[in-house]
Amino acid sequence: ETGVTQTPRHLVMGMTNKKSLKCEQHLGHNAMYWYKQSAKKPLELMFVYNFKEQTENNSVPSRFSPECPNSSHLFLHLHTLQPEDSALYLCASSQGRASGGVYNEQFFGPGTRLTVL
Amino acid sequence: GENVEQHPSTLSVQEGDSAVIKCTYSDSASNYFPWYKQELGKRPQLIIDIRSNVGEKKDQRIAVTLNKTAKHFSLHITETQPEDSAVYFCAASMGYGQNFVFGPGTRLSVLP
Numbered sequence: 001e002t003g004v005t006q007t008p009r010h011l012v013m014g015m016t017n018k019k020s021l022k023c024e025q026h027l028g029h030n031a032m033y034w035y036k037q038s039a040k041k042p043l044e045l046m047f048v049y050n051f052k053e054q055t056e057n058n059s060v061p062s063r064f065s066p067e068c069p070n071s072s073h074l075f076l077h078l079h080t081l082q083p084e085d086s087a088l089y090l091c092a093s094s095q096g097r098a099s100g101g102v103y104n105e106q107f108f109g110p111g112t113r114l115t116v117l
Numbered sequence: 118g119e120n121v122e123q124h125p126s127t128l129s130v131q132e133g134d135s136a137v138i139k140c141t142y143s144d145s146a147s148n149y150f151p152w153y154k155q156e157l158g159k160r161p162q163l164i165i166d167i168r169s170n171v172g173e174k175k176d177q178r179i180a181v182t183l184n185k186t187a188k189h190f191s192l193h194i195t196e197t198q199p200e201d202s203a204v205y206f207c208a209a210s211m212g213y214g215q216n217f218v219f220g221p222g223t224r225l226s227v228l229p
Binding site for chain 2: 033108
């Protein structure tokens with residue numbers, strides 16, 4: 001598959017579980033992002049990684065832990081979540097800061113629909 | 118930080134009519150303004166963008182205008198078609214994806 005892929009596409013977990021979301025981009029980009037999409041806040045930026053370094057953390061609770069082992073992969077580790085964390089989690093990628101592209105289109109993955117019971 | 122407002126939240130138009138969605142932003146340092154379209158059950162996709170050195174940009178039935186002095190920008194869709202029905206998000210950024218802030222979205226319905 002090309003573009004940005006995410007697994008799993010659907011996830012149901014209890015509040016005491018630990019799970020991870022995975023994102024992979026096949027576009028040669030250097031920046032990756034996690035967004036939360038819910039009815040209350042349609043597209044809420046969570047984390048930004050540029051060349052594997054976290055450059056932005058928008059006051060996200062510590063029960064969400066991102067990991068970016070390389071420019072092509074991004075993970076979101078989840079533990080002790082709350083029911084209000086149920087949402088669609090979207091990953092995106094773009095060219096990134098040092099690539100010479102000042103204005104960078106973000107390419108989104110299909111998302112992981114998370115339900116916390 | 119940046120704050121982006123978007124109006125209206127919902128918009129219904131007859132097929133063939135025009136649709137206009139407006140956004141305002143707060144940070145004068147923002148210089149990149151993309152518009153994304155998200156169809157039901159699908160991922161957001163870029164449809165058009167504008168940069169701070171341009172006042173207007175057009176791509177077939179879609180156009181975007183930017184007023185940096187007033188800090189607002191608008192999406193114009195002419196000759197709307199049922200397949201234009203979706204949620205549209207505006208965003209403001211200082212480039213490189215930093216401080217990439219989305220508006221709350223506008224749900225557009227094009228009625229046949």
